[in-house]
Amino acid sequence: MGYVLQCVIAPARVLDPRPPFTNAVVVGLDQGLSLMPMTPDLYDEVSRGDHSFAPAHLFPPGFEDVLSxxxxxxxxxxxxxxxxxxxxxxxxxxxxxxxxxxxxxxxTPNEPRPAPGWSPISHALRHLGASRQNHDDEFDALRLGRHRHTEDWLPPEHQA
Structure with missing residues (x-):
């Protein structure tokens, strides 16, 4: 079974109260962090400018200015x-x-799977202050697995 996770993660004080986007949904995570999934509607709402950053599959053009x-x-x-x-x-x-x-x-899919704790997401989560505690990595410590299938937990009014 596969999954897709595309989101912004930040300390709760950055994302709560909800960012000034109509289509933003923010959920709390452990360790004082929050998650905002990048839904198709939110993508459309925050996209602007050219795709100068363009590093990832569902990264909206111009969104790096908002994150900055x-x-x-x-x-x-x-x-x-x-x-x-x-x-x-x-x-x-x-x-x-x-x-x-x-x-x-x-x-990338062609690279060998890294040891627990050495993935791009784990590096990013450590930069945010997350710790793996007694888990394999920070992804597991924050229980991000429960957000892997956005359509399963996102309120119906925010689904495409």
Missing amino acids: AWSATAPVAYVEAEYFGGSGSQFAAVWQNGALALGPLHL
Whole structure:
């Protein structure tokens, strides 16, 4: 079974209350972080300008300016993961103090799967202050697996 995860992750104080986008949905994670999934409607709402950054599959054109502005008070990450049958890809980038601070980091389907804790998403989560605690990695520590299938947990009014 496969999954796709495409979202912004940041300290709760950055994303709560909800960002000023009609189509934004923010959910709390463990360790004081929050997640905002990149839904098709949110993608359309925040897209602007050219695709000068264009690092990932569902990264909206011009969205790096928003993430840069949000990162003035705390680091902000954009992450993507897509897996099917044990093979997949990951992307992560972190903005801090108004600039790109980490990445973009990529893991392609052709690369060997990294040891737990060495994936692009784990690096980004550590940059946000997450710790793996007694789990294999930060992804598991934040229980991000429960958000792998956005359509399964997103309120119906925010689904495409």
